[in-house]
Amino acid sequence: MKKIVWKIILLLPAAAALVLEILPYSAALHFGVQAENGDIENLRVLTSCFDSLNFGYANFGPPLTALLTCAALLCFAALFFSDKALTSAAIISAIAFAASLIPLLYGTEYTGAGAAISALLGAETIAAFLFRRFCVEKPKAHPL
Numbered sequence: 001m002k003k004i005v006w007k008i009i010l011l012l013p014a015a016a017a018l019v020l021e022i023l024p025y026s027a028a029l030h031f032g033v034q035a036e037n038g039d040i041e042n043l044r045v046l047t048s049c050f051d052s053l054n055f056g057y058a059n060f061g062p063p064l065t066a067l068l069t070c071a072a073l074l075c076f077a078a079l080f081f082s083d084k085a086l087t088s089a090a091i092i093s094a095i096a097f098a099a100s101l102i103p104l105l106y107g108t109e110y111t112g113a114g115a116a117i118s119a120l121l122g123a124e125t126i127a128a129f130l131f132r133r134f135c136v137e138k139p140k141a142h143p144l
Contacts, residue, residue, distance in 0.1 A: 006131055007079045013124035014073040014093070017117050021049035021069060026113040027062035027103070029053065046111065061102030065117065068096035072124070083136050090128035097121040 020026055024046055031043045047053050049062035075089030100118040103110055 003135060004080075006135055007076070010079065010089075010124065010127055010131060011073070011076045013120040013127070014069060014076050017069050017120040017124070018066075018073060020113050020117050020120070021062070021066045023113055024048045024051075025111055026117060027051070027054050027059060028109045028111050028114075029057055029059060030108060044109065049117075059103065059106075059108070061099055061106075062114075064099040064102070065096055065121075068092055068099055069117075069121065072096055072121075076128075086128065086132050086136060090125060090132060093121055093125045093128055097125050 026049045027047045029045045029047060031045065032040045033043045035041045045053075047062075049066035052063075054060075054062045072089055072093040075085045075092055078085040079089065097118065100114065100121055103114065
């Protein structure tokens with residue numbers, strides 16, 4: 001396939017992850033609420049990754065993932081003009097993948113959209129490093 005098709009394929013997982021991050025089902029917050037009988041109930045609130053409620057309640061993974069996904073999307077869009085942005089795009093997508101797994105470190109509930117975001121960012125990272133390895137022209141060695 002031509003390189004332009006591979007560049008479009010590299011752009012798609014980042015765009016899909018961004019769409020999932022915009023949806024209000026991508027991050028979960030848990031609150032303890034006192035019921036009428038005096039028991040503490042667990043209230044689950046689903047938010048978007050871009051919602052400031054996540055940052056306010058120390059759920060740093062989703063906002064960081066959203067920010068890094070936007071940066072990776074811009075780097076992958078820059079690939080249409082120059083192949084030099086590929087290394088930075090691959091590294092940013094790898095860091096975004098790691099940031100999407102932060103809620104698992106806290107032991108909080110992981111939403112289905114959050115798992116899909118992690119899967120898309122992981123696939124994007126692998127595809128970027130494979131594209132870098134096999135499709136980008138390598139500089140020729142000097143004959144001397």
